[in-house]
Amino acid sequence: MFVVLLNYTAPESDIDANLVDHYEWVSQHYDAGDFIAAGHRHPRNGAVIIARAMSRGRLDAILATDPFALHKLARYEVIEFHALRTIPELAAYADPLPTTAQR
Secondary structure (H helix, E strand, C coil): EEEEEECCCCCCHHHCCCHHHHHHHHHHHCCCCCEEEEEEEECEEEEEEECCCCCCHHHHHHHHHHHHHCCCCEEEEECCCCCCCCCHHHHHHCCCCHHHHCC
């Protein structure tokens, strides 16, 4: 699984001018099952996306199509982690627990 931190690198007016396109992009990836959660950071200096487990190359390709990336409005920090435990509603996104031999 991944946590993606978007850090805005452009004035707020440029971010606002591209929000509709960015929201459509986010919705497309919710519908595809790529994203689990997303939202603005507080203070409003960026956003956070939680993406399901996939190859890093696939995630990088997805992020490259974000209108914020295309217009060079944000920097992306990607943190990969293994979700070994989740609440029951997110169990489908959990990584399998390692067996004794894998530890």
